[in-house]
Amino acid sequence: MEKKRVIFVDEDAVSLRSLRRMLIQMPEQWEFGFAESSESALDILQKETYDVIVADIRMPKMDGVQLLSQIKENYPGMVRMILSGHSNRELIIQSTGPCHQFLSKPTSSEKLISTIHKAVALRDLLEDTTLQNAIAQLEGIPSIPQIYLDLNAEIKSANASLKKIGQIVSRDIGMSAKILQLVNSAFFGLPRHIASVEQAVRLLGMEIISALVLSTKIFSLFQSPKTGNFSLEWLTNHNFLVANYAKNIANAHGCDSTLCEQSFLSGLLHDIGKLIFYTIHQQKYDEILATITTSNMHIFELEEQSFGSSHASIGAYLLGLWGLPDTVVEALAFHHKPALSMDIEFTPLTAVHIANVFYYELNANSGSGKIPSLDRHYLDTLGISEQITAWREKCQITTGAEAEQAS
Known part of the structure; x- marks a missing residue:
């Protein structure tokens, strides 16, 4: 197994020694490097390859935000994290661009390694290194x-x-x-x-x-093309309605408020990968959208054919890097293929999978192409197949209410 390499950067020698002691018992598949300044870290990275960089935010000459900004440009595939005891809000806000996740000192070895391990494991979702790098470089997602x-x-x-x-x-x-x-x-x-x-x-x-x-510049504006097949307005409306469906389904199943909230959020973000694809590969993705009506293939199948990954995978990859809840990341990754999650109980993934299919069944303006279908075996495994009809009717009421508000 290839070792995962992490470099820690901190001007405080005591903190670095503490990290060394904390990590000494880690399994052999992990390898760690240490640097006492941003400049030293950049020198090391010119000679050695690392998967993750974890930097303090307060350092002389070049602070952690400046360092991670350089890392983003020169080593785009690296996972970028801040580990700091400083609470300067201005610096924290600045770090939201180049930094994927922020950890506070002191932290336990379990928390530190768990966070790093999850971020590195996300690469299993994407095989294409070029795609990994392009997504990891994103500081934000364009807004309407x-x-x-x-x-x-x-x-x-x-x-x-x-x-x-x-x-x-x-x-x-x-x-x-x-x-x-x-x-x-x-x-x-x-x-x-x-x-x-x-x-x-x-x-x-x-x-x-x-x-x-x-x-800050993390809220960039979406530039609507004069021609083309991609509509951010349509995608936003689709996601919002799926989010409402998912919350209704979770509520009807008797889920607690936390799971209902996570179901709504998962629905709201479930197709964010389509916007990511369009952001980094506009022309190629627009060409894919143009073939939907004649291909008799699902959109995620066309994406996998062209990019080697689907919008589900790349959306989960970015939001996983950003540290969003695991349940949300799972819902994004598997909303078209829920059985791959190996879940045996109702989760936000369940709600979003069903809600997304309901959207295409209940809405006339649901786009073109081959529509998704329910994974009946997955639903049978969870023992919820008999509730589908009642949930569909509940969502149909939501569709009617949305239509009335829009008219």
């Missing part, structure tokens, strides 16, 4: 311009409301993912993963949200 303008206007309003801001952010796939990446970082020390975008906005507060929107 009108939603960004609405958010900007609300923040600058004299009566700005966190509730309204949360509702606006919830309408956008990219903003939602980035806000949840930040709120679930160890910097905030929350006892559990947050899956509600509106709750995340309340926890971050007006100051941080304003800084994110007005002072």
Whole structure:
């Protein structure tokens, strides 16, 4: 088995010695390097290859944010993490671009290695190194311009409301993912993963949200092509309706509020991989979309044929790198092929798999091409096949309510 290599960067020699002691009992498949400055780390990386870099945020000459920005450009495939005891909010906000995940000092060896291991294991979702690198370089996901303008206007309003801001952010796939990446970082020390975008906005507060929107470049605007087959507006509406279906299904199954929230979030983000594909391979992805009507193939099959991976895999890869909840990452990765998850109980994946199929069954404007179908064997394994009809009817009511609001 090929060793996984991690380099730690910290100006504090005591912290590095502590890390050495902490990691000495790690299995042989792990190999660690240590550097006492950003400059030293860059020198090492010119000679040696590493999978992960973990840097302190406060360092002289070149701080952790500047270091990770250079790493992103020169070694795009590396997983980039911050491990720091500093709580400078401005630096933390700046780090949300080049940094995949933030860990706080002190941390246990179990937490540290678990986080690193999960990030490295995500590579199993993607075989193509070029695709891995392109995705790992992304600092954010493009947003619908009108939603960004609405958010900007609300923040600058004299009566700005966190509730309204949360509702606006919830309408956008990219903003939602980035806000949840930040709120679930160890910097905030929350006892559990947050899956509600509106709750995340309340926890971050007006100051941080304003800084994110007005002072950083992580919320880029989607440039709508004059011609082509990709529509971010359609994708956003599709995801939002699937999210509502998934939450309704989880609620009807008697799931607790946490699982219902995770089901909604998973639905909201389940097709984010399509936007990622379009962002990094616009022309090629548009060509794929143009062939859907005549190919008699599912969109994920066409993607796998062209890229070696599907939107499900690359969406899960990026959000896994960003440290979103495992249940959400799993729902993205397997929403077309739920049996691959090996789950034997109802999870957000279950809700999203069913909700996505319902969308295509219940909506006239559901796009073209071969529509997805339910994995009956998976549903039988979970013992929920008999509930499908009732859940479909419940979602049909939601569809009618959405149509009335739009008219």
